[in-house]
Amino acid sequence: MTQSLTKRWAIDVRPLSIPAYRRMWVGNAVSFFGFQLTAVAVPVEMFAITDDSFWVGLLGIAGLVPLMVFGLWGGAVADAVDRRRLLLASSVLMWASTAGLLVQAVLRVESPTLLLGLVAVQTVAFAISSPTRQAIIPRLVGRDLLPAANTLSHTTTSASAVVGPLAAGLIFGTMGTEAGLPVAYGVDVLFFAISFWATYRLPPIPPGEERASMGLRSVVDGIRYLATTPVLLxxxxxxxxxxxxAMPRALFPQVSEERFGGGGAVGWLYSAIAIGAVVGGLTSGWIGRVRRQGVALTAAVIAWGVAIGFSGFADQLWLVVLLLACAGAADLVSAVYRQSILQTYAPDKYQGRLQGVFITVVAGGPRLGDLRAGAMAGPWGVTLAWAGGGFAAAILALALVLAFPALLRYRISSADG
Structure with missing residues (x-):
């Protein structure tokens, strides 16, 4: 009985038996811990320099344009060249941009414009590396293990997203912002070396027989294919x-100061969504058995919006963390199904380009959300910017899938690639 329950609910670890995937999994989990320190440090530094949540929201825009351009182009390149080599090259650029953040913190430049520029460069590297990395996974594990591999990846990066912000909160709470910034950026630079090693150890992953070009036409072909698939759209x-x-993270520094007195509270806010994702991942044995993945994806998105909405009204830190964690669990489920549907539905020759579109949407959406939340907080207040967005997202998502029910009808057995 116990073994049956464990098999039904515990996370599926079968992909870890594949050495190449296992190394990538370890490297990504460790490097993502360092990246989370930077993800907290940059907005904290920006708010410390400007004392304005609008500038924190502008960090999202600084990353949006390079994300859109290089996400789409990077996906096309990933379908045309050896994906391992492309991942190595983009990793070098990511490493250099993080080192730049470290240097400016050590020198105490205190320039919001420089911060925006370094975030833009870092996003260029991210926009190329992320679709490439995701396009590699189906080659490593095969179609049957994709839901399990995606769940493992999301769960472990979420675990890093828990520990990373909490560690950042501890650093800033004990050392202060000025002394803590170089430490946070320095750990990110150091830990990224492990991810680079894991990428270096990957086998060659050349393009398939139908090699794509690296120009605009290739990008357009990928978008044209996407336009013919309502499920993916x-x-x-x-x-x-x-x-x-419904992404409230641009408001975390302000809410931390005004509601909870600053200090380590900002770390709890930044880690709360990831805490829920980890719990959801560790009890995710059921995810691979769901056939109506479109319905499950829709339900998870609605649950995310509702949980975010209620968390915006909470004035106790533990309650905000709990509600954000519920949102995080829903987000893990939706992320796994979005990625699995894409990797299963689209043929390999389009994987890089569609992953480029995917990462543009997945990473670009929160950046637009940062701008929306930061812009609304000034004239309408933090509560409306936070809670109102959550409930609006749930209502609009439900209305969209009811008006166009292709996603609700999607079953995994219908995905024949």
């Missing part, structure tokens, strides 16, 4: 709604 659209309208 709708999965992208409801995620965009959820992230633009």
């Amino acid at each position: 709708l999965s992208f659209a409801i995620d965009l709604i959820a992230m633009v309208l």
